[in-house]
Amino acid sequence: MRELLQPCTNLVGGIIHACHRLMREFGYISADQKHILADIFNLSVAEVSGIISFYHDFKTEPQPTNLLRICTAEACQANRSRDLVAAIESHLGSTIPCKTADGETTVSFVYCLGLCPNGPAVEINGQLVSNATADQVLSHL
Amino acid sequence: MTIAYLSNDSFAHALGKSAVEIGLATHGIDCVDVGSYGLAWLEPLIEFDSPDGRIAFGPVSAEMVPDLVEAIKSKDSIEQHPAYLGDIHRHSFLKSQQRLVFRNVGYASLTDTPTYATLKSVLERNPRDLIDELQTAGLRGRGGAGFPAHIKWRTVADTPADQRYIVCNADEGDSGTFSDRMLMEGDPDALIEGMAIAGYACGAAHGYIYLRSEYPFAMHELKRSISRAYEENLLGNNIFGSDFSFDLQVFLGAGAYICGEETSLLESLEGKRGQIRVKPPLPAISGLFDRPTLVHNVITLASVPSLFDLGGEQYGALGVAPSCGTIPFQIAGNVKYGGLIELEFGHTIRELVEDYGGGTRSGRPFRCVQIGGPLGAYLSDAELDTPLTYEAMQAIGAGIGHGGLVVFDDTVDLREQAEYAFEFCEIESCGKCTPCRIGSVRGKELVQGLQNTGNVDADIQLIRELCDVMENASLCQMGGMTPIPVRSALERFPEDFR
Numbered sequence: 285m286r287e288l289l290q291p292c293t294n295l296v297g298g299i300i301h302a303c304h305r306l307m308r309e310f311g312y313i314s315a316d317q318k319h320i321l322a323d324i325f326n327l328s329v330a331e332v333s334g335i336i337s338f339y340h341d342f343k344t345e346p347q348p349t350n351l352l353r354i355c356t357a358e359a360c361q362a363n364r365s366r367d368l369v370a371a372i373e374s375h376l377g378s379t380i381p382c383k384t385a386d387g388e389t390t391v392s393f394v395y396c397l398g399l400c401p402n403g404p405a406v407e408i409n410g411q412l413v414s415n416a417t418a419d420q421v422l423s424h425l
Numbered sequence: 426m427t428i429a430y431l432s433n434d435s436f437a438h439a440l441g442k443s444a445v446e447i448g449l450a451t452h453g454i455d456c457v458d459v460g461s462y463g464l465a466w467l468e469p470l471i472e473f474d475s476p477d478g479r480i481a482f483g484p485v486s487a488e489m490v491p492d493l494v495e496a497i498k499s500k501d502s503i504e505q506h507p508a509y510l511g512d513i514h515r516h517s518f519l520k521s522q523q524r525l526v527f528r529n530v531g532y533a534s535l536t537d538t539p540t541y542a543t544l545k546s547v548l549e550r551n552p553r554d555l556i557d558e559l560q561t562a563g564l565r566g567r568g569g570a571g572f573p574a575h576i577k578w579r580t581v582a583d584t585p586a587d588q589r590y591i592v593c594n595a596d597e598g599d600s601g602t603f604s605d606r607m608l609m610e611g612d613p614d615a616l617i618e619g620m621a622i623a624g625y626a627c628g629a630a631h632g633y634i635y636l637r638s639e640y641p642f643a644m645h646e647l648k649r650s651i652s653r654a655y656e657e658n659l660l661g662n663n664i665f666g667s668d669f670s671f672d673l674q675v676f677l678g679a680g681a682y683i684c685g686e687e688t689s690l691l692e693s694l695e696g697k698r699g700q701i702r703v704k705p706p707l708p709a710i711s712g713l714f715d716r717p718t719l720v721h722n723v724i725t726l727a728s729v730p731s732l733f734d735l736g737g738e739q740y741g742a743l744g745v746a747p748s749c750g751t752i753p754f755q756i757a758g759n760v761k762y763g764g765l766i767e768l769e770f771g772h773t774i775r776e777l778v779e780d781y782g783g784g785t786r787s788g789r790p791f792r793c794v795q796i797g798g799p800l801g802a803y804l805s806d807a808e809l810d811t812p813l814t815y816e817a818m819q820a821i822g823a824g825i826g827h828g829g830l831v832v833f834d835d836t837v838d839l840r841e842q843a844e845y846a847f848e849f850c851e852i853e854s855c856g857k858c859t860p861c862r863i864g865s866v867r868g869k870e871l872v873q874g875l876q877n878t879g880n881v882d883a884d885i886q887l888i889r890e891l892c893d894v895m896e897n898a899s900l901c902q903m904g905g906m907t908p909i910p911v912r913s914a915l916e917r918f919p920e921d922f923r
Contacts, residue, residue: 296633297676297696304677325696338698338855340680341638357600358795358842359831362758363786366841395682395849397639398603399439400831401465401756401763410641412439 285317289324299325299335303342312343348383352424353394353407354416360403368404371418375425384425391425427497429454430472430479433535434461434610435603435642437469441486445469448490460611462531463765464518465757472513473497481513482506518781523743524767525731525751526724530611535646539614541659543730544621548667555626556582561737563749564729568594568685568722569797569826569902571748571815577719580709581627584717589629591620592694592713594722595636595643596678596685599798601829604753605723607765609636609643612727613650617673619729621660624671627719632673635690638680647675682853686901687720689855700855701901722827724753744770748814758795758831759785775809777830789834793918795842797826799849800906802913803839822913839918844872846910854903861904864895868911875922885915885922 288309292302302321306313313321313336322329336342354372356365372391373379381392399405402414408424429449431442446456461468470483471493482493485508496506503509513519513531524530547555560575581589593616597605609616620632636644651673654660662670676694678684684693688702691713712718728750732740741749748770754777757763761783778784778794785791793803802823804811811817818824850865871888878884892908899905915922 296674297694299696300676300679300693303679334698335696338681338700339678342679358799358845359601359757359829361842361845362831362833362837394639395853396598396600396602397439398435398597398606399465400601400603400758400829401760402436402439402468403758405439412435414436414439 285320286324289320293324299327299332300339303336303339307342311347312345314344348388348390350389350409350424351407352389352391352409352421354380354391354421355395355397355399355403355405355407356393357396357400359396359400360405363403365404368416368418368421372421372425375418375422389425427454428474429456430459430534431456432461432468432470432531433458433642434468434607435640436461436465438642440468440484442469444487445471445485445490448487449494452490452494454494458535459532460530460535461607461765462513462519463527463607464513464516464762465764466762467510470510470513478512481510481516482508483510484508518762518764518766522767523751523769525735525740526608526615526728526753527612527765527767528731529615530607533612535611535649538653538657539618539650539659541614541618541621541654543733544618544625544659545665547622547733548625548665548669552582552626552628555622555733558733558737559626562732562740563744563747564725564732564740565748565815566721567724567728567752567828569824571825574721574725577709577721578623578627580707581629581717581719584710586717588631588714588716589627590713590716590718591623591627591629591632591726592691592708592718592720593620593632593634593726594685594687594690594720595634595640596682596690597723597827598637598639598682598685599800599827599829601757601795601831602755602798602827603757604755604765604828606640606643608723608727608753609640610646613643613646614654615727615730616647616723617650617654617660619726620673621664621671622729622733623719623721623726625669627717629719630670630672632671633694633713634673634675635678635684635694636675637678637684644675644677651675681855682849683855683903686903688901690720691718698855700857701903703900724828745812745814745816748816752813752825752828754813754828754830756782756830756832759787759834760832761786770814771812773810773812774804774830777813778809778832782830782832785832785834787834787836789836792833792835792837793839794833795831795910796829797824798829799846800902800909801826801829802909803833803842803917804913805917822909824909839914839921840872840875843911843914843922844869846907846914847872850903850907858898858900858904860895860898861900861907864891864899864904865907867891868895868907872911881923888915
């Protein structure tokens with residue numbers, strides 16, 4: 285663990301780099317890892333928790349394998365992303381953000397993928413999709 | 426051997442670029458990665474070499490590939506192909522643009538080694554001359570505030586310090602904007618070269634690009650270009666054999682809209698919560714690690730090489746002074762032909778929405794356009810003849826922001842949009858000041874409550890008062906500008922709130 289994180293201490297804003305590494309490696313940042321981060325970066329555990337909780341990308345619970353994010357920004361709203369969200373929510377039977385019933389996919393929102401002329405935009409495990417339809421998205425759930 | 430130039434932009438990826446590339450490979454055609462010309466509805470766009478220059482096709486799908494390859498090889502009746510576009514530079518969307526920042530994007534191969542000729546030539550000049558020329562050019566920050574760039578540069582250069590920094594704000598989070606992304610994916614060297622020139626002019630030896638994590642393709646291209654620039658000694662020690670050394674790194678953000686605010690960005694870059702700082706001191710005097718720091722957005726810095734190539738006088742003659750030069754506008758949302766339009770300042774909103782955008786994609790009547798991201802005003806048809814300059818937009822209570830225009834048809838409910846403006850502020854507020862942290866929540870509740878309240882007038886009055894508090898008492902523009910979309914919706918579309 286320390287070998288993974290130690291190189292980050294030489295970087296500007298090193299703890300953010302370290303958190304990204306942990307997210308890539310484990311999918312979340314555990315309580316034990318917070319203590320290690322605090323130790324390496326000479327911060328209190330409270331400060332580390334404060335940093336982690338500030339950023340949407342950092343999670344402190346294990347995450348499902350798949351991640352589906354729907355853009356909810358204004359340009360996608362102009363292309364009926366609200367209808368897309370309603371269709372997916374009615375299929376899932378719960379409001380987004382949520383997990384699918386099988387627990388394998390997180391469905392959440394993202395604010396702007398930079399594909400604004402071709403909305404609605406979604407991202408499925410890092411794969412970008414423009415002009416997304418409900419059927420298309422539901423086929424991944 | 427046929428060469429295909431295939432758009433590697435996120436636009437193309439999101440519309441099936443990979444499948445097209447695989448299809449072409451099975452026919453023995455290798456693709457050269459290029460950026461996007463910014464005609465978003467024609468992606469994935471592909472060009473083939475011909476004796477008369479490149480011939481473009483788009484949008485291309487994987488199913489189309491066999492026919493397309495046949496047409497290219499036989500050279501017969503290429504024009505009849507359904508995706509045939511001919512010379513893309515003569516396309517009506519592109520031919521009347523004035524591309525300076527985006528001069529290479531779409532055409533230039535991402536794998537070619539750049540020369541940084543502008544950097545080489547400015548290294549022979551006095552840094553002070555460069556700042557003077559920047560002043561002549563009248564370049565203003567393209568991130569939204571429109572602050573004169575030369576004042577920042579001069580302040581950073583003149584503030585005594587053991588270390589100065591150049592920081593690029595690549596946390597482009599506004600909806601309807603994608604020019605930063607397209608530039609970084611299509612010509613990252615323009616940004617890197619611009620930052621190095623700024624470093625030389627301001628006496629800074631270190632630069633950081635703060636990139637939002639939603640843009641992984643941009644990350645890839647930036648890293649590729651930076652390591653190539655180091656290999657070619659276009660970055661690093663003694664660039665071009667001069668005394669000037671400049672180091673550059675990319676820093677990946679972690680999903681926080683507020684980090685597009687410059688002081689919040691600096692906090693984040695220092696490895697802290699991205700909470701804003703109280704200004705003054707300005708970052709140009711005391712920024713990253715309390716050192717003088719030049720913070721500009723991507724397009725401002727990427728404008729620098731083309732500005733010096735053109736010369737300050739000529740650059741300054743473009744636009745409507747004091748809104749000088751060109752700006753890449755982005756037209757998006759419910760629009761037939763969306764994409765990137767680089768023009769000098771002074772064209773009207775209507776030209777962009779109607780002449781370039783071609784009206785709504787849904788075919789329904791136009792209702793409004795939001796300009797400048799989530800904190801920008803909703804404008805009605807009556808205001809479309811406003812020229813796009815900082816001054817004219819300010820006069821109607823709006824702004825250019827990052828140059829993004831989002832078009833809505835008549836199905837939009839402006840009450841919902843006003844509610845969303847507050848909700849967005851609630852989600853993204855850094856929490857440091859009360860007007861933004863609490864005001865956004867109360868604002869959302871008030872707008873939601875309008876449907877059930879017995880006294881709409883009193884509640885709208887309350888929303889207006891809340892907007893005044895947020896505008897005047899918030900520490901930064903997040904809370905300070907959230908009232909802009911709300912008020913514009915209330916004033917221009919009052920019927921939606923009844």
